[in-house]
Amino acid sequence: MLRRLHIDGPSTRASLAAELGLNRSTIKALVDGLAEAGVVAERVPALRSGAGRPSLLVLPQPHAAVVIAIDVRVEHVAMGFVGLGGEILGRDSWNLHRTRDPGEVITHIVESARLMADDLDATAVGVGVSVPGVVRRADGHVHEAPNLHWTGVALGKRLEAVLKLPVQVGNDAELGALAEHVRGAARESADMVYISADVGVGGGVILSGQPLRGSGGYVGELGHMVVNPRGLRCYCGCDGCWETEVGEPALCRALGLPDDAPRGAVVAALRALDDPSVLDEFAGWLALGLANIVNVLGPELVVLGDLYTALPASVVDSVSAAVQVRSLVSRAVGGTQVVTSPLGRDAKLIGAAELAFEPVLDAL
Numbered sequence: 121m122l123r124r125l126h127i128d129g130p131s132t133r134a135s136l137a138a139e140l141g142l143n144r145s146t147i148k149a150l151v152d153g154l155a156e157a158g159v160v161a162e163r164v165p166a167l168r169s170g171a172g173r174p175s176l177l178v179l180p181q182p183h184a185a186v187v188i189a190i191d192v193r194v195e196h197v198a199m200g201f202v203g204l205g206g207e208i209l210g211r212d213s214w215n216l217h218r219t220r221d222p223g224e225v226i227t228h229i230v231e232s233a234r235l236m237a238d239d240l241d242a243t244a245v246g247v248g249v250s251v252p253g254v255v256r257r258a259d260g261h262v263h264e265a266p267n268l269h270w271t272g273v274a275l276g277k278r279l280e281a282v283l284k285l286p287v288q289v290g291n292d293a294e295l296g297a298l299a300e301h302v303r304g305a306a307r308e309s310a311d312m313v314y315i316s317a318d319v320g321v322g323g324g325v326i327l328s329g330q331p332l333r334g335s336g337g338y339v340g341e342l343g344h345m346v347v348n349p350r351g352l353r354c355y356c357g358c359d360g361c362w363e364t365e366v367g368e369p370a371l372c373r374a375l376g377l378p379d380d381a382p383r384g385a386v387v388a389a390l391r392a393l394d395d396p397s398v399l400d401e402f403a404g405w406l407a408l409g410l411a412n413i414v415n416v417l418g419p420e421l422v423v424l425g426d427l428y429t430a431l432p433a434s435v436v437d438s439v440s441a442a443v444q445v446r447s448l449v450s451r452a453v454g455g456t457q458v459v460t461s462p463l464g465r466d467a468k469l470i471g472a473a474e475l476a477f478e479p480v481l482d483a484l
Contacts, residue, residue, distance in 0.1 A: 195383070
């Protein structure tokens with residue numbers, strides 16, 4: 121019941137009983153116990169309809185369980201204190217232009233966490249971290265995060281040692297998929313793929329309602345699917361990886377910008393684009409990779425996140441149509457839909473929070 125309130129928000133006791141298949145006396149006992157513990161509260165709904173006494177809404181109390189969500193990106197770190205129910209209670213962020221040293225990043229995280237805890241008068245019970253790299257889920261060991269120049273970083277253990285809290289670390293695209301499945305475009309989709317474009321390209325997969333995590337948690341490096349053997353050399357050592365054709369530098373080239381143009385300049389150029397046809401080649405590579413992914417994984421929905429959310433709607437529509445033409449599986453399922461993320465830049469922060477909440481909800 122608490123997980124239902126955390127994800128889907130306030131509900132009446134009657135609705136909870138119907139949804140969870142429990143009788144009203146059981147629901148009453150559960151709600152009364154959680155209310156006594158300060159985890160939920162009951163309120164009269166702000167909007168009332170009909171005559172008679174209104175049904176009370178059961179609401180999760182944000183400060184009853186607070187987690188720290190951290191989104192480590194190539195150029196900056198975003199951080200938030202997130203309460204039960206998904207409310208972001210406070211935020212902080214800082215740039216990584218000068219240094220990406222793991223020790224300095226960890227130090228800044230700890231200092232920011234202490235300041236935010238004091239400002240919000242909140243005590244965190246867990247931490248979730250999103251990292252753009254190959255992460256071992258068992259202990260949060262970052263095997264490799266090339267764009268951060270990290271190799272063999274024991275991020276989970278190091279953060280646990282200084283924060284004195286349980287820490288969960290996940291690949292950024294995997295957590296983007298989790299966020300979209302729980303709170304975004306894929307809430308009603310049991311099978312979906314999230315494609316993230318920052319400097320590199322990553323993917324997160326939900327199959328039959330569950331995250332696909334692979335052996336040791338190493339999964340989702342869809343950007344390193346080779347699509348053009350005669351293409352550019354990728355940092356992974358292969359030639360023509362998908363991200364060399366559809367990553368941020370490739371998009372910059374399509375827009376006539378330097379490969380290392382600031383993110384703001386890329387987004388501004390996309391929003392000011394008068395002729396979307398300049399992205400035809402870029403869109404072709406994007407559709408090719410997505411068709412391969414759909415053929416292998418068979419999702420009903422593909423969600424494009426991060427930089428892809430700034431693509432013109434006409435480009436996204438053309439990519440979606442091309443995927444249906446090229447993918448046998450897409451045609452078989454009636455057309456895999458391709459959409460942009462409604463969560464935008466918050467997707468991975470939200471995913472990190474949900475990762476931290478998984479053990480917390482089990483323990484409450």
